[in-house]
Amino acid sequence: MPPKKRKRVDVENDAKDDKTVRETATNNGKRKKVLAKKKTAAPSKPAEAYSYWLMKSEPETRIENGVDVKFGIEDLKKCEDRTACWDGVRNYQARNFMRDQMKTGQLMFFYHSNCKEPGIAGICEIVKEGYPDHTQFDKKDIHYDGSSKPDAPKWYMVDVKFIRMLKRYIPLSELKVLHQQHKTTNGPLKDVALFTKARLSVQPLREQEWNYILTLEDDNKH
Template sequence: MPPKKRPRVGKRSESSGKSDDAVGPSAAGRKRKAAAGDGCESAGVPVYSHWLMKSEPESRFENGVDVKFGIEDLKALPDQTSCWDGVRNYQARNFMRQMKEGQLAFFYHSNCKEPGVAGLMKIAKEAYVDHTQFDKKDVHYDVSSKPDNPKWSMVDVRFQRMMKRFVPLSELKKHHLQHRADGGPLKDVALFTRARLSVQPLTSEEFDFILSLEVKEPH
């Protein structure tokens, strides 16, 4: 049983319907994952197949519990798999509910000295009930959520690999600003247009461009 390391979500932003920049999975044998769309629509709702999921790689304590969970923590777990629990933002939750087994997501390090894309993970299990919402000892306990009508979901994620080169937020921002001017693939990327979301959708074009940066010199 790995040590307990909880995901993080700022309580204030959770209650306001905005998730903060720091949500991550428990290292306690859990797994989680989120998916988003490629711009295709189903019944008017965009359907995505690639994702970016944020978690904090540096120690931070909530109610005496270290919520640190970086990509190295995921890699060290049995089967390199964990649940992605603790998400308390409705939009982020809904994105996770769209995720399909086998889809890819970037593991994004947030709320740290150098935020950015650290590696790749795969959705290992589609959305199911997040049990931490009912655990009074958990930092993400939600007194308003009931077992017969749970509010929150989680997914399982499995480590795939580290990025060949860590791609920092500062570099991604330069591309975003350039693409806003010239119509490039990152012009509308959620990392900057919906920055506070801890679980974000990526189009195939956005995902492929970000992935391509790992073999290129820093911008």
């Protein structure tokens, strides 16, 4: 959005600073000096750097255009070297995270979504940084995008490797209760993207959010 135009300020007898001075006609034909403030662009806020992630996938069968899109953490464990590409992301903000910010060696929570009990199942590692998602060019794939070209790809993916299951499954319902509590107590999950950016399938996590969620593994009350 372009910056709002500033109001012009009339100057009667002097211009004591170095702002640009220009003339404008008045209703009676006379001309007088008008001070026009220089436009200065507000400094852009640098993007927050993240080292941890939460990535959603569906562990239960769902047919889309004749194809089962199921891919849970158990499916990842069955892949060669327990590694797979994270393809099919078609949201620009999620794409930007994978393309621009994810780094080899960073960790992610594998989150089961669109199932009977959504929640965090395990931990994976980013083992290959962002590169073009091949499914965007495959006309037979449900994620085909005819507007994307090989010399100017729109969509990117990363490779992830299974590290371990959590000691216990941490359900969305539990995290939601904690999020509500932390909003009033200024706790570590008060701004967690799982609820503030709920629709994103690839979400950033701050270090304090990651560390707090890990402590829930050993919560014997569940």
